[in-house]
Amino acid sequence: MKALGAGPLPVFxxxxxxxxxxxxxxxxxxxxxxxxxxxxxxGLGGLVGDVKLEAHLVSYPVFVAAGLMASSAMxxxxxxxxxxxxxxxxxxxxxxxxLYTPLRMRDVLLGEVGWSVARGGVYSAMFLVIALAFGxxxxxWAALSLPSAILIAIVFxxxxxxxxxxxxxxxxxxxxxxxxxxxxxxxxxxxxLSVYPGWAHPIVQATPLYNGVALIRDLHTGLVGWHDVxxxxxxxxxxxxxxxxxxxxxxxxxxx
Amino acid sequence: xxxVVDRPxxxxxxxxxxxxxxxxxxxxxxxxxxxxxGVLGPNxxxxxxxxxxxxxxxxxxxxxLQVFGLDPETDGRQIRSRLGVxxxxxxxxxxxxxxxxxxxxxRYFGVPWKQTRAKADQLLDFMQLGDRGDSKVEPxxxxxxxxxxxxxxxxxxxEMLLLDEPTTGLDPQARHLLWERxxxxxxxxxxxxxxxxxxxxxxxxxxxxxxxxxGVIVAEGSxxxxxxxxxxxxxVELRFDDDEHNAAGLAQxxxxxxxxxxxxxxxxxxxxxxxxxxxxxxxxxxxxxxxxYVRRSSLEDVFLTLTGRSLVE
Amino acid sequence: MTATPAREGLxxxxxxxxxxxxxxxxxxxAVFLHQLHRTRRAWGSxxxxxxxxxxxxxFAIGAGLGSQIDDVELAxxxxxxxxxxxxxGVLIVTAMQVAATESLWATMGMLRWGGVxxxxxxxxxxxxxxxxxxxxxxxxRALVAGGSFLLVLAVAGTIASWFGVLIALVAVLVAWSHxxxxxxxxxxxxxxxxxxxxxxxxxxxxxxxxxxxxxxxxMPRAVGAFAKITPSWHGVELARHLALGGPGRVDIIxxxxxxxxxxxxxxxxxxxxxxxxxx
Numbered sequence: 127m128k129a130l131g132a133g134p135l136p137v138f139x140x141x142x143x144x145x146x147x148x149x150x151x152x153x154x155x156x157x158x159x160x161x162x163x164x165x166x167x168x169g170l171g172g173l174v175g176d177v178k179l180e181a182h183l184v185s186y187p188v189f190v191a192a193g194l195m196a197s198s199a200m201x202x203x204x205x206x207x208x209x210x211x212x213x214x215x216x217x218x219x220x221x222x223x224x225l226y227t228p229l230r231m232r233d234v235l236l237g238e239v240g241w242s243v244a245r246g247g248v249y250s251a252m253f254l255v256i257a258l259a260f261g262x263x264x265x266x267w268a269a270l271s272l273p274s275a276i277l278i279a280i281v282f283x284x285x286x287x288x289x290x291x292x293x294x295x296x297x298x299x300x301x302x303x304x305x306x307x308x309x310x311x312x313x314x315x316x317x318x319l320s321v322y323p324g325w326a327h328p329i330v331q332a333t334p335l336y337n338g339v340a341l342i343r344d345l346h347t348g349l350v351g352w353h354d355v356x357x358x359x360x361x362x363x364x365x366x367x368x369x370x371x372x373x374x375x376x377x378x379x380x381x382x
Numbered sequence: 383x384x385x386v387v388d389r390p391x392x393x394x395x396x397x398x399x400x401x402x403x404x405x406x407x408x409x410x411x412x413x414x415x416x417x418x419x420g421v422l423g424p425n426x427x428x429x430x431x432x433x434x435x436x437x438x439x440x441x442x443x444x445x446x447l448q449v450f451g452l453d454p455e456t457d458g459r460q461i462r463s464r465l466g467v468x469x470x471x472x473x474x475x476x477x478x479x480x481x482x483x484x485x486x487x488x489r490y491f492g493v494p495w496k497q498t499r500a501k502a503d504q505l506l507d508f509m510q511l512g513d514r515g516d517s518k519v520e521p522x523x524x525x526x527x528x529x530x531x532x533x534x535x536x537x538x539x540x541e542m543l544l545l546d547e548p549t550t551g552l553d554p555q556a557r558h559l560l561w562e563r564x565x566x567x568x569x570x571x572x573x574x575x576x577x578x579x580x581x582x583x584x585x586x587x588x589x590x591x592x593x594x595x596x597g598v599i600v601a602e603g604s605x606x607x608x609x610x611x612x613x614x615x616x617x618v619e620l621r622f623d624d625d626e627h628n629a630a631g632l633a634q635x636x637x638x639x640x641x642x643x644x645x646x647x648x649x650x651x652x653x654x655x656x657x658x659x660x661x662x663x664x665x666x667x668x669x670x671x672x673x674x675y676v677r678r679s680s681l682e683d684v685f686l687t688l689t690g691r692s693l694v695e
Numbered sequence: 696m697t698a699t700p701a702r703e704g705l706x707x708x709x710x711x712x713x714x715x716x717x718x719x720x721x722x723x724x725a726v727f728l729h730q731l732h733r734t735r736r737a738w739g740s741x742x743x744x745x746x747x748x749x750x751x752x753x754f755a756i757g758a759g760l761g762s763q764i765d766d767v768e769l770a771x772x773x774x775x776x777x778x779x780x781x782x783x784g785v786l787i788v789t790a791m792q793v794a795a796t797e798s799l800w801a802t803m804g805m806l807r808w809g810g811v812x813x814x815x816x817x818x819x820x821x822x823x824x825x826x827x828x829x830x831x832x833x834x835x836r837a838l839v840a841g842g843s844f845l846l847v848l849a850v851a852g853t854i855a856s857w858f859g860v861l862i863a864l865v866a867v868l869v870a871w872s873h874x875x876x877x878x879x880x881x882x883x884x885x886x887x888x889x890x891x892x893x894x895x896x897x898x899x900x901x902x903x904x905x906x907x908x909x910x911x912x913x914m915p916r917a918v919g920a921f922a923k924i925t926p927s928w929h930g931v932e933l934a935r936h937l938a939l940g941g942p943g944r945v946d947i948i949x950x951x952x953x954x955x956x957x958x959x960x961x962x963x964x965x966x967x968x969x970x971x972x973x974x
Binding site: 132135136137139140143144145218219220222223224225226227228229230380381 | 437439440441458459460462463465467469471473474475476477478482486487489490491492534535538
Binding site for chain 3: 148150151154155157158161162164165166168169170172173174175177186303304307308311312316317318321
């Protein structure tokens with residue numbers, strides 16, 4: 127009996143090998159949140175001063191750094207699970223070639239999602255180091271912000287992969303941008319929830335990025351409470367839901 | 383019973399529907415170990431759908447299908463671990479070099495990293511790509527990409543190799559090199575299942591073949607059987623002016639030699655095993671065509687006899 | 696669709712080159728019209744997508760984050776609301792971003808992937824003219840993006856003066872002064888995998904640090920000084936003065952600087968197109 131493949135790991139390895147000579151392209155993705163931290167945190171921070179977070183005052187760079195760390199997890203995961211996954215699925219059919227081997231669809235998806243989570247995780251980790259250097263980390267709880275960022279990456283990676291299964295042409299990704307950019311700008315990344323009128327609060331709170339940002343902000347500032355368990359539960363549920371939907375949908379797409 | 387299990391591929395009443403469309407309509411055939419089995423047919427005949435069902439990436443709608451005695455629907459992984467697949471499109475990994483393509487593909491089969499390099503180099507050499515290992519996929523020629531795809535399908539030393547139109551779009555040199563390599567595999571005892579448009583390819587490689595049209599098998603046999611039954615090795619196309627004399631002369635020569643003629647609006651097709659000899663003979667008999675063209679007999683010619691003139695017009 | 700006016704213009708036989716050469720501008724407008732026709736279907740969606748991003752920045756940062764800025768700070772900026780402060784600046788950096796991004800992907804698309812410009816070069820149009828026409832075209836894209844966002848700004852009440860109409864022209868100058876050097880650069884690049892890098896380390900910093908969101912003086916001195924060399928900072932300053940209704944003597948310097956950079960850029964583009972396309 128021959129060995130029956132090695133599960134999701136080789137799919138992850140394939141991506142690592144493909145990017146081996148372009149790691150600098152990959153890493154340059156962390157430039158954006160760092161520039162935002164410099165521009166918004168330090169540049170605008172002077173104008174904004176402190177931000178009121180419930181009963182506490184938080185300096186603006188601390189406030190925005192937490193939002194940006196959550197966003198970099200999202201961006202890394204989304205980019206990989208949408209554009210790059212679509213390219214492998216529809217342009218080069220690399221995914222089809224994988225399915226002629228003992229790999230199963232769930233191996234392929236886990237490997238792909240794992241890779242995009244790794245990218246989101248690396249961006250968050252690099253950002254965390256930068257944030258430390260800029261002194262925007264105020265609590266030891268922040269050690270948990272990296273696993274939290276990985277959880278955020280898992281959520282957006284499974285959502286991105288699911289979305290990509292419905293994409294027909296590159297132009298369809300404009301739709302995604304129309305969802306991602308508002309979420310990035312408005313999920314309390316740059317300003318607190320209290321800015322919104324009361325009726326808008328539930329809408330903002332329903333977005334996955336808001337839950338990620340709120341969780342990481344609590345960990346960075348040490349203002350941790352039971353509501354953070356709620357954020358984690360929400361993210362876990364979203365991740366599981368979209369992972370399940372994606373596996374179901376992909377099996378229908380490829381085994382027709 | 384033992385014999386059935388031993389056969390790498392058995393299909394009984396195999397059917398594939400896509401919604402209303404019937405791609406494969408109850409075909410039955412079986413492949414013996416070490417045999418090269420050809421499936422001929424025009425585009426849309428159901429060849430690729432059949433190949434996809436055998437390679438376990440497409441579930442059958444009905445009928446029976448056994449690959450290595452296993453059911454593709456429940457034992458897909460076991461089957462794929464013993465199968466090599468050369469899909470119609472090369473679908474090579476453009477982000478990787480030729481060697482990396484072969485190394486990573488071995489990883490998909492669970493081969494430890496340390497062993498992948500040697501095997502990749504051995505396959506590159508076998509497919510005459512030894513000096514292209516570090517090249518990316520894009521700069522390779524069509525024939526090289528095809529050979530790399532075949533090398534990739536061989537990483538697991540498959541017991542059966544599926545090739546979906548392996549030489550479509552290749553120039554003659556590339557095609558002959560490929561045939562020669564496939565022949566070597568055949569000598570090594572690998573079972574080959576290939577689809578093709580081309581009669582000469584089937585003739586070169588296949589021990590046995592079926593001709594498919596509209597999802598059904600319309601003829602089955604060895605290439606020589608099918609050609610002697612339905613066409614000849616070559617076809618001579620002749621053009622005449624309006625002179626009745628030439629056409630009559632041709633008819634007489636053909637009937638004396640027992641050759642079949644098809645009259646098309648603009649030309650005559652004569653089925654002969656040696657086209658040049660026929661033309662020499664015609665000229666000697668006082669028949670002077672405006673133009674002559676000798677070509678290898680193709681699937682279309684078999685179809686002409688199998689399905690009548692409707693396909694041509 | 697059959698032949699366009701542009702196509703007919705391009706299809707002139709080369710034998711008549713002497714007469715045809717005199718109509719240099721006609722040749723370039725042919726390239727321009729060709730582009731306009733080619734992209735006619737995409738205008739609707741790209742306009743919507745193009746407006747979405749600056750509008751979000753305007754309201755999320757201008758109104759949302761702006762609400763956290765107190766009156767003392769606003770008075771120091773010389774405005775009543777933060778929305779008024781960033782409105783014209785966002786317009787300018789968006790025009791810059793549109794033109795600069797297009798000068799990467801669209802240039803490569805025209806030259807290599809689509810082969811459209813190979814066909815154009817088979818006509819009497821010279822490579823230098825093609826380069827100029829291409830950059831003019833990118834400026835037009837920025838004009839459309841900037842012009843439509845100007846309407847958003849007017850509706851939002853951040854344009855206090857009729858001078859504000861001129862901001863659309865500033866947007867074109869800023870677009871050209873960034874697109875021209877970038878096009879000159881990309882025409883010689885063999886690999887497009889550096890584009891994301893250029894986007895991240897050149898275009899995006901320009902977007903953020905050209906004084907659209909906060910005064911460049913608020914940054915470390917060296918960064919602030921560097922920002923003042925960029926045409927986009929001059930454009931942002933000029934646009935803000937126009938919007939607030941008080942263009943002054945300093946704005947002659949801003950406009951002059953933009954014109955000089957544009958001219959230099961167009962010169963560079965012609966040189967690079969000749970160098971890389973005339974073989």
